[in-house]
Amino acid sequence: MQVTETSNEGLKRELKVTIPQGELTQRFTTRLDEVKETVQLKGFRKGKVPLAHLKKVYGRSLMAEILQQLIEETSRDAIKERSERAAHQPNVKFSEDKDEIERVLTGQSDLAYTLSYEALPEFAVTDLTRLKLERETADVTDAAVDKGLANLRERGLRYEAEADRAAEDGDQVTFAYLGRIGGQEFEGNKGEDAQLVIGQGGFIPGFAEGLKGTKAGEEKSLDAKFPDPYPAPDLAGKDAVFEVKVKEVAKPIRPDLDDAFAKTLGAESLAKLRELVAARIAAEYAEIARMKLKQQVLDALDQAHDFALPETLVGNEFEGIWKQVTQSLERAQKTFADEGRTEEGARAEYRKIAERRVRLGLVIGEIGEIGEKGKFEVSEEETRRALIEEANRYPGRQRQVYEFYQKNPGALVGLRAPIFEDKVIEHIVAQAKPTEKKVSAEELLKAVEGGDEDAHLDHEHGHDHAHHQHEHDHDLDHDHGHEHDHGHDHGHDHEHGHEHDEHGPDEAKK
Numbered sequence: 001m002q003v004t005e006t007s008n009e010g011l012k013r014e015l016k017v018t019i020p021q022g023e024l025t026q027r028f029t030t031r032l033d034e035v036k037e038t039v040q041l042k043g044f045r046k047g048k049v050p051l052a053h054l055k056k057v058y059g060r061s062l063m064a065e066i067l068q069q070l071i072e073e074t075s076r077d078a079i080k081e082r083s084e085r086a087a088h089q090p091n092v093k094f095s096e097d098k099d100e101i102e103r104v105l106t107g108q109s110d111l112a113y114t115l116s117y118e119a120l121p122e123f124a125v126t127d128l129t130r131l132k133l134e135r136e137t138a139d140v141t142d143a144a145v146d147k148g149l150a151n152l153r154e155r156g157l158r159y160e161a162e163a164d165r166a167a168e169d170g171d172q173v174t175f176a177y178l179g180r181i182g183g184q185e186f187e188g189n190k191g192e193d194a195q196l197v198i199g200q201g202g203f204i205p206g207f208a209e210g211l212k213g214t215k216a217g218e219e220k221s222l223d224a225k226f227p228d229p230y231p232a233p234d235l236a237g238k239d240a241v242f243e244v245k246v247k248e249v250a251k252p253i254r255p256d257l258d259d260a261f262a263k264t265l266g267a268e269s270l271a272k273l274r275e276l277v278a279a280r281i282a283a284e285y286a287e288i289a290r291m292k293l294k295q296q297v298l299d300a301l302d303q304a305h306d307f308a309l310p311e312t313l314v315g316n317e318f319e320g321i322w323k324q325v326t327q328s329l330e331r332a333q334k335t336f337a338d339e340g341r342t343e344e345g346a347r348a349e350y351r352k353i354a355e356r357r358v359r360l361g362l363v364i365g366e367i368g369e370i371g372e373k374g375k376f377e378v379s380e381e382e383t384r385r386a387l388i389e390e391a392n393r394y395p396g397r398q399r400q401v402y403e404f405y406q407k408n409p410g411a412l413v414g415l416r417a418p419i420f421e422d423k424v425i426e427h428i429v430a431q432a433k434p435t436e437k438k439v440s441a442e443e444l445l446k447a448v449e450g451g452d453e454d455a456h457l458d459h460e461h462g463h464d465h466a467h468h469q470h471e472h473d474h475d476l477d478h479d480h481g482h483e484h485d486h487g488h489d490h491g492h493d494h495e496h497g498h499e500h501d502e503h504g505p506d507e508a509k510k
Contacts, residue, residue: 003078011118019111027066063105075115087310090117118310126304133296133434136289138444140281148277159250166213167249169199173211174248181238214246301363318354364424376423378416386415
C-alpha cells in the first residue's frame with residue numbers, strides 16, 4: 001500500500017491510497033481457492049470446478065468483495081499510520097473512468113482511491129486539580145417539610161358533591177356545554193361530562209369565571225374568548241358563546257394531617273412521614289447540587305480548552321439542535337420574530353452551543369481515554385438498567401423500545417454515553433476537590449445559568465470521539481433533552497390535572 005498526502009488544511013486531510021495490482025491478484029487467487037472447496041455447480045462435483053470456470057462465474061463478485069475488504073483495511077491503516085483519528089466516517093472516492101474501474105475489477109490494474117476526512121484535534125487536557133469548583137449544600141427546613149406534607153395532602157384531595165352548593169374557587173364543576181362562534185358551531189364545540197376546578201385555569205378566559213355561583217341543574221349562557229395564539233388557528237382570538245348545563249358542584253375535601261393519613265401512605269405515623277419527606281427533600285437537594293456542580297465542571301472545562309474543531313462534528317451537532325428548535329417552533333405555531341429575535345441571530349447562538357458541545361465531548365472523551373484502564377468502562381449491567389429505564393419512559397410501548405435497540409445495536413451508544421460521561425465527571429470532581437458552600441434552599445434551587453444546554457451533552461459523547469451524530473434519534477418520538485425542573489415544590493408537585501374534551505373551552509392542550 002502506498003499513501004500520498006494530497007491535501008492538509010487545518011484538520012482536513014486528503015490522501016491518495018494505492019494498492020498494487022499484485023496484491024489484488026494474490027488475494028483474488030487465495031479467495032478463489034477457498035471458494036473452490038465449497039462451491040457446487042451443476043455438472044461438477046464439489047471441489048472439482050475448474051478455476052477458469054469459477055473465475056468466469058464468480059470473478060467479478062469475488063473481486064468486488066476483495067476490494068471492499070481492502071478499502072476498509074487500508075483506509076483504517078492509512079489513518080492509523082499517521083497517528084491520527086478520523087472525526088467521522090472517511091469519504092472514499094474512486095476514479096470515474098469506467099475503463100480504469102474495469103481493469104481493477106479484472107485484476108489488470110492497481111486500485112487507487114482518494115481518502116478524505118477530518119482528523120480529531122490534538123490538545124492537552126488541563127490540570128484537573130486546578131479547577132475551582134464549589135459544591136452547594138442546603139439544610140432541609142421545617143418549612144420545606146411542611147410544604148412537602150401539604151403537597152402530599154393535596155394528592156389525597158377528593159371532591160364531594162352538594163346538591164344546593166353554589167360553585168366557588170376550588171370547587172369542581174361537572175357540566176355539559178355547546179359552543180358557537182358568530183352563531184355557528186365549530187369542531188370540538190360540545191361536551192357532556194366536562195370538569196373543571198374553578199381557579200385552577202386550563203380553560204379559555206371567561207369560562208371558569210362564568211361558572212362561579214352556579215348550582216347543579218342550572219343552565220347558563222356565558223361569553224368566553226379563545227386566546228391568540230391557539231392550537232386550532234381557526235379559533236384563535238375568536239369570541240364564543242357557550243350554552244352550559246351544570247350537572248354537579250363538588251367541594252374539595254382534604255385529609256387531615258394525622259397518623260391515619262400517614263398510614264395510608266405506608267408510614268407508621270405522622271412523625272415517621274415527616275422523616276421520610278425530609279429524607280426525600282434532602283436527596284433531591286443533593287441531586288440538584290450534583291447537577292449544578294456538573295454545570296460548573298462543564299463551564300470550567302470549556303473555558304480551559306481552546307482548539308480547532310472538526311467542522312463535520314460541529315455541523316452535525318448544529319443540524320440536530322436546529323431540527324429540534326424549528327420543530328418546537330412549528331408545534332407552538334411561532335416564529336423567531338415572535339420570540340424577539342431573528343433566524344440569523346438564532347443560528348449564530350445555536351452554532352456556539354454546538355461548538356461548545358463538541359468541544360466538551362472531545363475533552364471528556366480524552367479524559368476518559370487517558371484515565372486508568374477500564375475505570376470508565378460501562379458494564380453490561382449498567383447498559384441493561386439504562387435500557388429498562390428508557391423503555392419505562394414509554395408505558396405500553398416498552399416492547400417497541402426493546403425491539404428498536406435489538407435491531408439497532410449502535411443506538412446503545414446513546415444509552416452508554418451519559419453513563420460514561422457521569423463517570424468522567426465524578427473523576428474530575430474527585431481530582432478538583434470542590435469546596436463546600438452552605439446556601440439557603442432558595443439559592444440552591446435557583447436555575448443554573450444556561451439551563452440544561454449541556455446536561456449529558458445530548459447522549460452524543462461516548463468512548464469513541466467520532467460518535468458525535470444523533471444515533472439515538474429514532475421513531476419513538478424521543479425527546480432526549482434532560483429537563484431538571486427543580487421548582488420550590490421539591491419534587492412533590494402533586495398537581496390535580498383534569499382531562500377535558502378536545503377543543504371546546506378546554507385550553508389544556510394549548
